[in-house]
Amino acid sequence: MPRNRRIGRRLLQVVWHGIGFGVVALWIIPFLWVARTAFLPKASAVDTGWSWGWTLDNLTRVWQAAPFGQFFLNTLLVCTGVLTVQLVTLTMAAYAFARVRFVGRELVFMLFLVQIMVPPDVLIFSNYQILSDMGLLDTKIGIMLPYFASAFGVFLLRQSFKQLPYELEEAARVEGASRLRILAQIYVPLSRPVYVSFAIVSFSFHWNDFLWPLIVTNSEENRLLTVGLAMFAKSTESGAQWSDVSAATLIVSAPLMLGFLLFQRKVIGSFMHSGIKG
Incomplete structure (x- = not known):
């Protein structure tokens, strides 16, 4: 029984951690997109593909x-x-x-x-x-x-x-x-x-x-x-x-x-x- 309780607590922690990471992702993904687009050349910013180019212009x-x-x-x-x-x-x-x-x-x-x-x-x-x-x-x-x-x-x-x-x-x-x-x-x-x-x-x-x-x-x-x-x-x-x-x-x-x-x-x-x- 104690083992089952420990397993249940760990599963509950995993669930809560997953929810926390999900909330963080919802917040940080738009900011990362804005930060990445700010340094992309104009042609790459509207392109659907991935680009490694960057600029400060x-x-x-x-x-x-x-x-x-x-x-x-x-x-x-x-x-x-x-x-x-x-x-x-x-x-x-x-x-x-x-x-x-x-x-x-x-x-x-x-x-x-x-x-x-x-x-x-x-x-x-x-x-x-x-x-x-x-x-x-x-x-x-x-x-x-x-x-x-x-x-x-x-x-x-x-x-x-x-x-x-x-x-x-x-x-x-x-x-x-x-x-x-x-x-x-x-x-x-x-x-x-x-x-x-x-x-x-x-x-x-x-x-x-x-x-x-x-x-x-x-x-x-x-x-x-x-x-x-x-x-x-x-x-x-x-x-x-x-x-x-x-x-x-x-x-x-x-x-x-x-x-x-x-x-x-x-x-x-x-x-x-x-x-x-x-």
Whole structure:
């Protein structure tokens, strides 16, 4: 009987591993096809046969055909700016909800969490109207402004702050430390895995965001990479430009992929150590 159980467990592991490899294949095969096509000559890209030829002309031609350098700088600026402001706002809000006592704290926090249940696309029209009234359309600050606060980040960080022993704060107060000093020297360092996890999620989300930057920007000076890629793909001739479109797609996606490959151990470790308990 124990032998049958071991065989059953091994078969179950094989099945789960097979499912996992299947999911990985569904994700990675399209990316490998795009990466391969980006380096193929134009004639080989539309050929049904296999070709071992490769070239860098596609990347050079695409980089010169559209201002991807400007798009890259815009995206980097927007992602960094949003994340910087988010880290400040969610830290202050999370500490207030976790440690500061005020009337209606739980009610305000519940109302704050309602934002998680509201899809961002629902607020596009109202956000557009507000930015129009403020004269911030087609500006980088207009792209960033609706994302300066994050209910999801506040929830994660609040739970992390509540798990820390309150005695640490009491000891710091006895030494005469202010709330800001306690926050900067105790809560923030001890919650570093949560900060790293949220930073990864926030940066990757805004790097890949498309709909809001498409609606709020009109000029190339303020377009992001995803919008620039869509405009470039739309402007190419149909049928024979797979190599150019694939090269542009690789330019857009390569920075995030390269960053994950270089820091995958830290990325995975931050998510493993940022588990939130009730």
